[in-house]
Amino acid sequence: MSNMNLAGARWVKSRHSGNGGECVEVASNFPEVMPVRDSKDPEGPVLVFPADAWRAFVAAAAAGEFGSI
Numbered sequence: 001m002s003n004m005n006l007a008g009a010r011w012v013k014s015r016h017s018g019n020g021g022e023c024v025e026v027a028s029n030f031p032e033v034m035p036v037r038d039s040k041d042p043e044g045p046v047l048v049f050p051a052d053a054w055r056a057f058v059a060a061a062a063a064g065e066f067g068s069i
Helices: 053-062
Strands: 010-014 024-027 035-036 046-050
Touching: 035 053, 046 053
Parallel strands: none
Antiparallel strands: 010 024, 024 035, 035 046
């Protein structure tokens, strides 16, 4: 996936993100994967996760499985 073309990525931040700059952005317009980047460094590296793994992570975080972060 390192050669993935992300030129058409539609990046969005969570509506739960504050203004402190500690945010990630995701591009959900790729059906099989979830590209994730640091909102403070939009030209920096992008992590690409399988979409089902990303959904499981978000569900676990919402359920408090990682404690208070």
